[in-house]
Amino acid sequence: MKGILYGVSVGPGDPELMTLKAVRTIEHCEAVAAPETRGEKTLALDIARGAADLSGKEVFSVGFPMTRDPKALAANYDAVASQIVQRLEAGKSVAMINLGDVSIYSTFSYVAERVAAQGYEVEIVPGVPSFCAVAAKLGTPLTQRDEPLHVLPASFEDLDAALALRGTKVIMKTGKSLQKTLEAIERAGAIEHTSMVQNCGLANERVCKTVSAADTSSDYFTTILVKEK
Amino acid sequence: MKGILYGVSVGPGDPELMTLKAVRTIEHCEAVAAPETRGEKTLALDIARGAADLSGKEVFSVGFPMTRDPKALAANYDAVASQIVQRLEAGKSVAMINLGDVSIYSTFSYVAERVAAQGYEVEIVPGVPSFCAVAAKLGTPLTQRDEPLHVLPASFEDLDAALALRGTKVIMKTGKSLQKTLEAIERAGAIEHTSMVQNCGLANERVCKTVSAADTSSDYFTTILVKEK
Numbered sequence: 001m002k003g004i005l006y007g008v009s010v011g012p013g014d015p016e017l018m019t020l021k022a023v024r025t026i027e028h029c030e031a032v033a034a035p036e037t038r039g040e041k042t043l044a045l046d047i048a049r050g051a052a053d054l055s056g057k058e059v060f061s062v063g064f065p066m067t068r069d070p071k072a073l074a075a076n077y078d079a080v081a082s083q084i085v086q087r088l089e090a091g092k093s094v095a096m097i098n099l100g101d102v103s104i105y106s107t108f109s110y111v112a113e114r115v116a117a118q119g120y121e122v123e124i125v126p127g128v129p130s131f132c133a134v135a136a137k138l139g140t141p142l143t144q145r146d147e148p149l150h151v152l153p154a155s156f157e158d159l160d161a162a163l164a165l166r167g168t169k170v171i172m173k174t175g176k177s178l179q180k181t182l183e184a185i186e187r188a189g190a191i192e193h194t195s196m197v198q199n200c201g202l203a204n205e206r207v208c209k210t211v212s213a214a215d216t217s218s219d220y221f222t223t224i225l226v227k228e229k
Numbered sequence: 230m231k232g233i234l235y236g237v238s239v240g241p242g243d244p245e246l247m248t249l250k251a252v253r254t255i256e257h258c259e260a261v262a263a264p265e266t267r268g269e270k271t272l273a274l275d276i277a278r279g280a281a282d283l284s285g286k287e288v289f290s291v292g293f294p295m296t297r298d299p300k301a302l303a304a305n306y307d308a309v310a311s312q313i314v315q316r317l318e319a320g321k322s323v324a325m326i327n328l329g330d331v332s333i334y335s336t337f338s339y340v341a342e343r344v345a346a347q348g349y350e351v352e353i354v355p356g357v358p359s360f361c362a363v364a365a366k367l368g369t370p371l372t373q374r375d376e377p378l379h380v381l382p383a384s385f386e387d388l389d390a391a392l393a394l395r396g397t398k399v400i401m402k403t404g405k406s407l408q409k410t411l412e413a414i415e416r417a418g419a420i421e422h423t424s425m426v427q428n429c430g431l432a433n434e435r436v437c438k439t440v441s442a443a444d445t446s447s448d449y450f451t452t453i454l455v456k457e458k
Contacts, residue, residue: 007306009361016250019357020280024245051249103364103371104378112368119337124365128248128330131236134334134355136296139341146385149333151378162377165394 002200003088005115007108009101009127013043013201013221015050017128021055025125025208026052028172030092033084035107043202058087062096064107077107081114101129102104103170126152131170131184134197134223137207142168147228154181163188169226185226193227232259232317233284236337238330238356242272242450244279246357254354255281259321262313264336265290272431273326291325293336306336310343315347328331330358334382334401360399363426363452366436371397375456383400383410392417398455407447415442418455422456 006025011017024156026032026048034045042061048054061178062080067073087094098106102124112122131151135142143149148167154174156162163169163184173179191213198206206217211224235254240246255277269359274352275293277283291309296302308387316323327335331353341351360380364371372378377396383403385391392398392413403410414420420442427435427448435446 007365011248014250016253017248017355018249019240020252021243021245022251038275074333101361103369105372106370109370109373122368124368124434126246126361126365129358130331132332132355132358136236136355138350139353140332141335141338143334143380143382144338146382148381148382148385151372151380153372153375153377155257155375157375187404219390 001091002120003091003093004121004123005084005088006093006095007102007112007122007123007124008095008097010044010047010097010099011128012100012133013047014132014133015047017201018047018051019125019127021125021207023052024126026054026097028093029057029095031058031060031094033062033080033085033094033096034059035064035096035098037064037066044077044099047099048097058092063200069211072107073110073227077110077114077179078158080111084111084115085118085120087114101127104129104151111163113128128223130223131172132201134225137197137200138209138225140195140225140227142225159184160187162199163190163226167228171224171226173220174222174224175220176218178222179216181224182211182213182215185224190226190229193225193229196224198222230320231349232320232322233261233350233352234313234317234341235322235324236331236341236351236353237271237324237326238354239326240330240357240381241329241359242276242428243362244276246362246430247276247280248354248356251354251356252281255283255324257322258286258324259314260287260289260323261309262291262323262325263324264293264327265312266293266295273328276328277326287321302339302427306339306343308341312346313340314345314349317344328359330356330451333358333380333406359401359429359450359452360454361428364455366426366429367424367438367454369424369454369456371399371454388413389416392419392455396457400453400455403451403453404449405447407451408445410453411440411442411444414453419455419458422458423453425451427451
């Protein structure tokens with residue numbers, strides 16, 4: 001019997017925001033693949049440990065370099081897939097844990113398509129995305145009535161056009177580009193409708209119900225919420 | 230001691246997609262407010278019962294008529310808020326349970342602002358939105374690289390313009406407007422990149438990896454995913 005690869009969402013930070021299914025799936029697997037990146041360190045593993053019992057499991061790191069070079073990225077996904085396939089072939093099921101929800105800006109899909117192409121079963125456990133936790137923390141709805149919601153990465157090339165769209169805008173993982181992002185929001189005349197949470201659910205959480213365009217704090221886990229005027 | 234109102238997200242359908250915090254919060258409260266609507270019936274309550282122990286709690290229905298008349302809606306929110314305030318004033322904490330995530334197209338915020346205005350504490354427990362569960366079920370990521378994600382209600386007035394945006398489009402709760410929505414997707418030339426899940430995580434779930442513009446099935450809980458060409 002070959003193992004199954006599970007892409008398990010562990011939520012944005014607070015271990016209590018893991019789902020019952022995420023905890024059960026991790027505890028069911030013989031091995032846990034813990035992504036390690038420069039920005040996120042071993043945060044997903046810390047969250048998982050906060051709610052699931054990992055004793056007796058093989059926990060192994062999978063590294064994702066912060067590069068944009070397609071060749072280097074593809075080689076890295078191949079290497080991670082082969083680390084996982086090794087375990088699946090030995091009959092171990094693997095839970096690859098992911099911050100927030102697996103479907104939103106995670107690296108899991110690149111690894112999963114390679115593992116699936118080699119004939120292994122892949123299953124996904126959805127979770128709480130950071131922007132839902134951020135809205136809860138701010139006590140504000142993301143969408144009301146017929147409003148659309150636009151989720152944008154901070155690296156999005158045409159932020160000015162996106163900020164002009166109707167509805168609520170969520171800008172994720174601003175990190176070093178916080179100032180550039182806040183400047184775009186000010187250009188759009190929306191700075192008074194903007195709020196922000198850094199490190200949501202973590203010890204160093206910072207909740208800003210209002211935001212100044214001069215804010216120079218930079219944190220990888222910054223989520224910005226821009227409501228409609 | 231006055232009670233606290235908790236807006237608790239119970240996820241899209243499968244009780245196992247409730248978070249640990251949602252289960253703990255519901256079990257902590259003396260009373261549970263269960264929304265009852267024409268489209269959703271008592272689904273949120275059925276989900277909550279599937280994972281949380283409600284024995285000994287006061288479970289009361291809060292009705293939301295399916296009207297768009299602002300006066301009727303406001304009067305209804307006032308009435309629901311007063312049902313809740315009655316319990317809070319008696320020292321009972323109330324968990325108002327909500328499908329999916331509380332921050333996305335839920336009625337909770339209208340009730341919560343009224344309860345908060347009367348001086349009571351309100352806290353929100355985020356959850357798994359239906360579109361994350363739908364993506365997991367389809368085995369497809371919602372966003373990759375720098376792609377934006379646009380979440381739209383089926384009632385959105387300018388669906389054609391929204392479908393022309395870059396990135397992934399999620400169209401929620403299409404229900405009776407399924408045909409109109411699929412026609413708009415076909416006009417946008419995107420029907421081959423469209424998939425759909427009806428009643429995600431429920432007994433009558435229907436997963437459609439491909440979609441025909443002629444599909445006339447109508448179900449309140451239909452989530453459509455349109456990927457970029």
